Amino acid sequence: MHAVTIKQALRQAQHTFYGHESAQIDAELLLAHTLGCSRTHLYTWPDQVLSPSQIAFFESLLERRVLGEPVAYIIGEREFWSLPLKVNRHVLIPxxxxxxxxxxxxxxxxxxxxxxxxxxxxxxxxxxxxxxxxxxxxxxxxxxxxxxxxxxxxxxxxxxxxxxxxxxxxxxxxxxxxxxxxxxxxxxxxxxxxxxxxxxxxxxxxxxxxxxxxxxxxxxxxxxxxxxxxxxxxxxxxxxxxxxxxxxxxxxxxxxxxxxxxxxxxxxxxxxxxxxxxxx
Ligand SMILES: C[S@@+](CC[C@H](N)C(=O)[O-])C[C@H]1O[C@@H](n2cnc3c(N)ncnc32)[C@H](O)[C@@H]1O
Missing domain, CATH: 3.40.50.150 (Vaccinia Virus protein VP39)
Known part of the structure; x- marks a missing residue:
């Protein structure tokens, strides 16, 4: 298996979401969630290599998004009034x-x-x-x-x-x-x-x-x-x-x-x- 970097993973995700109006932000949020980092980190360290388990986890998130599940439920969080709020299927996404x-x-x-x-x-x-x-x-x-x-x-x-x-x-x-x-x-x-x-x-x-x-x-x-x-x-x-x-x-x-x-x-x-x- 060849190494996959942050930059390549983002490109793959945007390709997967091609045509979605929120393709770029969705890809960033899901990858940042996978790596446990900020979205800024993705652009600061584009050559960081993902581990095989990170790749598998990221791909499972992409699949859920392709099936329509909201990103906020996938990552369990949505920002409102600059506050990071936990969300799940019991609550409306603010x-x-x-x-x-x-x-x-x-x-x-x-x-x-x-x-x-x-x-x-x-x-x-x-x-x-x-x-x-x-x-x-x-x-x-x-x-x-x-x-x-x-x-x-x-x-x-x-x-x-x-x-x-x-x-x-x-x-x-x-x-x-x-x-x-x-x-x-x-x-x-x-x-x-x-x-x-x-x-x-x-x-x-x-x-x-x-x-x-x-x-x-x-x-x-x-x-x-x-x-x-x-x-x-x-x-x-x-x-x-x-x-x-x-x-x-x-x-x-x-x-x-x-x-x-x-x-x-x-x-x-x-x-x-x-x-x-x-x-x-
Ligand atoms: C549109 S959501 C708004 C959630 C949140 N305030 C927001 O803006 O993101 C409406 C909320 O009203 C609650 N709700 C529905 N019927 C209700 C009732 N009869 N009494 C009190 N709350 C109710 C729902 O459980 C839901 O959390």
Missing amino acids: RPETELLVELALSLADASPHRVADLGTGSGAIALALASERAQWDIVATDLSADALAVASENAQRLHLTHVRFHQGAWCDALPTGSFDLLLSNPPYIAPHDVHLQQGDLRFEPASALSAPDSGLADLRTLIEQAPAHLKPGGWLLLEHGYDQGQAVRDLFLDRGYVDVRTLQDFNGLDRVTVGAVSV
């Missing part, structure tokens, strides 16, 4: 669009003590991003799924963000008593028969994290209905939703009596987050 929810929360409340909850936390992405920015906030993270909460609390430990408390249960029923300044959620919002559920990474993610009845609006409606009983006067509810749900979500907020209701667009210019306050 999306860059969701950082908009974090940015908005940070702009609505300063660094002084506030009570904040992330409902349906999955990997803990939103709650842990907020915790990394706001040491004085009292942050609660909830999920219906015990498996998801296990991942989220492991992430909190790994990142030493121990001022986040985890509670299991359905939406606002899981919240401890007392009122909150901010409630945030990125709930399931894809319609159950949406064709996208059969495509790409979504095929591998938990259905309970992705889709909701009533054209995807059922969980958004529940949160909008329940949140005022858990918010202080002037407190905010921030919800991520589908690009085509902005008007419907604003209507739900307004029908429930929220004020200052508005929708923000993501970096693709698509409606992504709607926010409203409980009147003072």
Whole structure:
């Protein structure tokens, strides 16, 4: 067997993934995972030779990727808000669009003590991003799924963000008593028969994290209905939703009596987050 270098392994992988839009980054992430090194290392040491067991392991990862498995599940990690988060098949892979929810929360409340909850936390992405920015906030993270909460609390430990408390249960029923300044959620919002559920990474993610009845609006409606009983006067509810749900979500907020209701667009210019306050 002839020696295979990092440079050659990367070339082979990009050839295997030919036509995938993320071919280069996928190849780099899988090879860095195989070698237990950073992506920078791959370009600093292109002539490093792989051992036979490293080659075999790398090839097994390429095969899984070719069969469609998301890279984040293969390597067990995804970065969100520059935090490396453990992910597995029990949690949604955090999306860059969701950082908009974090940015908005940070702009609505300063660094002084506030009570904040992330409902349906999955990997803990939103709650842990907020915790990394706001040491004085009292942050609660909830999920219906015990498996998801296990991942989220492991992430909190790994990142030493121990001022986040985890509670299991359905939406606002899981919240401890007392009122909150901010409630945030990125709930399931894809319609159950949406064709996208059969495509790409979504095929591998938990259905309970992705889709909701009533054209995807059922969980958004529940949160909008329940949140005022858990918010202080002037407190905010921030919800991520589908690009085509902005008007419907604003209507739900307004029908429930929220004020200052508005929708923000993501970096693709698509409606992504709607926010409203409980009147003072
Ligand atoms: C779209 S994922 C969002 C995960 C994470 N917040 C993120 O943005 O990456 C929705 C999450 O809501 C949780 N969930 C679904 N139904 C729920 C319910 N009735 N009550 C609480 N959480 C629920 C799912 O388990 C999942 O973790």
